[in-house]
Amino acid sequence: MLLIYNEKTNPYFNLAMEEYLLKNFNEDMFILWRNEPSIIIGKNQNTLSEINFEYVKEHSIPVVRRQSGGGAVFHDLGNINFTFIACNNNSFSDFRRFTQPIIDLLRTLNVHAEFSGRNDLLIDGKKFSGNAQYNYKNKVMHHGTLLFSSQITNLSNALKVKPIKFEGKGIKSVKSRVTNISNHLKFPMDILEFKDLIMDYLSKINLDNKFYFLTENDISKINKLIESKYRTWDWNFGNSPKYTLFNELKYPGGNVEFNVNVEKGSIVDIKFFGDFFGKKDISFIEDLLKGTEHNEISLKKSLSKININDYFLGSDINTVVTGIMGVK
Known part of the structure; x- marks a missing residue:
């Protein structure tokens, strides 16, 4: 499995990167990345009904649609995103398989996490990770959030919909009680240390895992995908269901x-x-x-x-x- 430690925090780049890697590589992958403050919308959602339009506009928060289904989430630099890309895989919706390494890692830190419901990870009954999947040909892309030191207030403000009424077939987000991983650690650690810890753990659980670094050609193609798709109004808003x-x-x-x-x-x-x-x-x-x-x-x-x-x-x-x- 290829391990990619991505340091870019531009949400348009990171969502385009996922699609590029999914469609252009034929090896299993694990990617770690973070986004600057942004709202990531599920593929089947009505964007306007999920966001606090005034808050998003006032704070110039990017709104980006992803490839996978599920609900809208707020990202900031206190949140780590992880992505698994599995080739020759027919087990779509097997969320437990991809979240188990995160549960196992947290157990080494004396933090008891558990899989819950359809696609969440919880600590003490509070959600710290939401997960989604996307199927492409014979591949599955699984990605999830890891709230580490996220600004919870900003999260709720950005996704707090004003009292207007939308009707349609878009999938609604389900609001949950949330928590940060850092609140449950027995010793202090910053988010980059935790990010390093995750990647180190994945590199050691299988000796065949090796690091891959994006090339200039990779980045050039990702940037083209940003301009043709991920930065466009058509994809992020116009693609909403009626x-x-x-x-x-x-x-x-x-x-x-x-x-x-x-x-x-x-x-x-x-x-x-x-x-x-x-x-x-x-x-x-x-x-x-x-x-x-x-x-x-x-x-x-x-x-x-x-x-x-x-x-x-x-x-x-x-x-x-x-x-x-x-x-x-």
């Missing part, structure tokens, strides 16, 4: 109810209701926005073609866009 968004907004000119139907990231139908005033018929804006991507930049571009005050008296573009995006 959904319906309901939102209500009160502004100085009255109350507005927003009803938005979105498919493949674009608005297919939108209706405005409320006690607001406007000298022109609101149906013009409803027709104008059909086909527009459901994101701030595209909405503002479309609405900049008109005088918004003619339709929503006392309003402006930012107010209307806020409502369409589901923000209170």
Whole structure:
């Protein structure tokens, strides 16, 4: 098995790296990596219904969709991610096999961890690791989080959805009580020491395991994948399952109810209701926005073609866009 100790912390790079290694190598692999503060969305999720849009925007937090299913997670530098890539493997959903080395390692530190439910690892009944898998041809990619010294408050703030209503087929994240591994150690250790310990443990449990370092060619191809996929709005937001968004907004000119139907990231139908005033018929804006991507930049571009005050008296573009995006 090839062991890769990745020091890059860019979430776009790291998610692209996983896909590149999965699809271009035919050896089993184990990879350790960390991300700067970011939200990683499951493949089958509606991105907007999983994130606190205002918090993410205010703190410029990258939102990146991964290849595997499961729920949304918040990453920061206090969290270690591990990835197993197993070739010639038909045991998809065998989460225990890939998480057992982590449980065994923690046992050497006198920390009792256990596998629980579908894909979690717990200490004292609290979650410190969530895991997901993705199948590609005859390979399985298993990856998981290891909360070591993560900022739990930031985690909950970034994923705390505002009281708006989304309906759709996207898989919802399940919120759990969480804990950091560092809180359970009998002696102090920083996260890089723990990361080194994991890799050292994996290198010794099988003498056939050997280290691999990404080449310049590897990095170049990963960077191309970032630009063509992982940094794009189409992948991270537009790839969401179709959904319906309901939102209500009160502004100085009255109350507005927003009803938005979105498919493949674009608005297919939108209706405005409320006690607001406007000298022109609101149906013009409803027709104008059909086909527009459901994101701030595209909405503002479309609405900049008109005088918004003619339709929503006392309003402006930012107010209307806020409502369409589901923000209170």
